[in-house]
Amino acid sequence: MGNRSGVLELAVLGLLHEAPMHGYELRKRVNAQFGWGRVLSFGSLYPCLKAMLRNGLITADPGTPEAGRRPKIVYTITADGKDYFAHAMHEAGPSAWEDDTFGVRFSFFGRTDPATRLRILEGRKARMEERLANFRSAMTRTAERVDAYTLELQRHGLESAEREVRWLNELIDGERRQQRPPDQHQPPTQGDSR
DSSP states (O other), X not given: OOSHHHHHHHHHHHHHHHOOEEHHHHHHHHHHHHOOSSOOOHHHHHHHHHHHHXXXXXXXXXXXXXXXXXXXXXXXXXXXXXXHHHHHHTOOSGGGGSHHHHHHHHHTGGGSOHHHHHHHHHHHHHHHHHXXXXXXXXXXXXXXXXXXXXXXXXXXXXXXXXXXXXXXHHHHXXXXXXXXXXXXXXXXXXXXXX
């Protein structure tokens, strides 16, 4: 699921899981929901839809024609598509926490079991901590040799990675609290007035 077309396929299946849509609606929803930096073109979407049709993951039916226009084809997820989506949402390997995949996986976390969510969040955190260490190392090595704009770009990358690690820590803590059995209470922390 690590390549761009696999991620697009997962995004489309997730959206069609909510409701049938025609191509224009799908393109608009993918662009709005996932904000992939560049607008998804029909040249990327329609080959993906055709491959999914061939693989039996979706069906295509002509919609109701509007006055003077040809009908828009409406895409619907199949039972095989739902099974494929459910299986993909339970994969928690390295591709699940890569930049291109993580946002799509995260947006469908409501359909992912808690243990898988936690593994993905922890994997993403480890990846971002690695990136953070690389930013810090690069800034230390190159601070004297680069111009002010390059240094600012590096600082921006560092701050973005730090912000994401903090966010991931909060999400991981929340997941762990939800997974803790109700009878298992945390001991009070120092200064806690329980």
